[in-house]
Amino acid sequence: MMPDDYRKIVDEMNATLGLAKPIHALLAERMLVKKARVDKLHPNPDDEFSDPAIGPNFEIVSAYSEDYRRRVQLETLWETEPLMVEKLNIGGYRILNGHHRWYAAMRANVSDKDTQHCPCGKDTLPSGNIGK
Numbered sequence: 001m002m003p004d005d006y007r008k009i010v011d012e013m014n015a016t017l018g019l020a021k022p023i024h025a026l027l028a029e030r031m032l033v034k035k036a037r038v039d040k041l042h043p044n045p046d047d048e049f050s051d052p053a054i055g056p057n058f059e060i061v062s063a064y065s066e067d068y069r070r071r072v073q074l075e076t077l078w079e080t081e082p083l084m085v086e087k088l089n090i091g092g093y094r095i096l097n098g099h100h101r102w103y104a105a106m107r108a109n110v111s112d113k114d115t116q117h118c119p120c121g122k123d124t125l126p127s128g129n130i131g132k
Contacts (some may be wrong), residue, residue, distance in 0.1 A: 002052060005107065010052055013043050016090060025087045038106050040092035041085065049099035056103055064104030072108075 002010070020042060048054040083098030095102055 009043060013045055013050055017045055019090055021089045022086045023089045036093055041102055042092055042094050043099055044094050047099055056100055060100045061104045064101055065108040068104055068108040
């Protein structure tokens with residue numbers, strides 16, 4: 001059985017399927033924008049995380065969530081592994097790498113002040129921090 005929070009992710013992804021297209025972020029934007037809210041990050045429909053038949057590995061998500069909660073207390077959340085994202089025409093960013101970390105941040109209730117650096121490569125926009 002699929003958890004409600006994951007069902008919500010799948011429903012949101014299905015609602016934007018075919019509408020979300022990557023766009024090039026301006027150089028200044030790629031250099032200066034270093035964070036994005038959790039709710040502005042969208043799963044990649046081509047990733048196995050987004051396939052309900054496969055879905056996330058909940059053991060991995062639980063481990064990341066526990067790690068995030070511990071790091072928030074120690075104020076070391078910024079030391080975690082970054083996400084890779086690309087800017088979308090519908091607003092927000094598509095996750096290229098880091099779906100489990102993003103999902104864990106949502107489940108751990110990572111807030112604006114407790115953020116994770118998410119640098120990015122290629123022509124994508126760095127999504128410097130995850131926060132709600």
